Amino acid sequence: MLQNRVDPFGSIIRTPARGAWTGNRGILHDEAKQIKHHFKLKAWITCVLHYKDKRRQVMNPNTWTELFFLDEATAFSAGHRPCFFCRHADAMHFKHAWLAGNPQHGFNEKVSIQQIDKILHQERLTKTKQKQTCTAGIDTLPNGTFIRMEAEAYLVKDATLQLWSPFGYARVLERPLSGAVTVLTPPSIVNAFRAGYIPEMNKNV
Numbered sequence: 001m002l003q004n005r006v007d008p009f010g011s012i013i014r015t016p017a018r019g020a021w022t023g024n025r026g027i028l029h030d031e032a033k034q035i036k037h038h039f040k041l042k043a044w045i046t047c048v049l050h051y052k053d054k055r056r057q058v059m060n061p062n063t064w065t066e067l068f069f070l071d072e073a074t075a076f077s078a079g080h081r082p083c084f085f086c087r088h089a090d091a092m093h094f095k096h097a098w099l100a101g102n103p104q105h106g107f108n109e110k111v112s113i114q115q116i117d118k119i120l121h122q123e124r125l126t127k128t129k130q131k132q133t134c135t136a137g138i139d140t141l142p143n144g145t146f147i148r149m150e151a152e153a154y155l156v157k158d159a160t161l162q163l164w165s166p167f168g169y170a171r172v173l174e175r176p177l178s179g180a181v182t183v184l185t186p187p188s189i190v191n192a193f194r195a196g197y198i199p200e201m202n203k204n205v
Helices: 072-078 088-101 113-124 187-194
Strands: 003-006 012-014 021-024 045-047 067-069 134-137 146-149 152-157 160-165 168-174 180-183
Touching: 003 072, 021 072, 045 072, 067 072, 072 146, 088 113, 088 187, 113 187, 134 187, 146 160
Parallel strands: 003 067
Antiparallel strands: 003 012, 021 045, 021 067, 134 180, 146 152, 146 180, 152 160, 160 168
16 A cells, blocks of 8 residues: 555555555655655645556655545645646636735736745645645634644634545534644634635545
């Protein structure tokens, strides 16, 4: 079993569960298909599992490491964004929503995605490469956002909080009407959700 699934904390884990999306952070594995790095690029992307007639063998030597996600909301929580190659329409929609939701950076539509990637990279990890979090009111969070409660990741969806697992969402809790929570999804991505980007969420949500 390969270590190639990503959880909402951005960690790369081993699990027999399959993913609905794949993604890329650069070449993270060695010739024995062992993960040696957390990332190699500032561009963390989310890709479709199947693109035209292209076929890849997972963790081939000297090529990018295929990572897998339960759903797009999980990928966003980890700090990934849509790929401009295989998901161009989604990537453009995300860029527009990100710009609309984050005017404080002073960017316009001509800004390169690399500039946005720099912001995302600052929001993903602390200086010690731990998951970066922030605090927000539970009532302010849009659908698709992940929060941390008692060391677990919960998805915000309407009036519920749903416990993440590699196989889907398990325990469902009633969403509190107020109170501060620890947010896992990077803040500029949360702002993009508020501005109209709706991430794909596992169908059992």
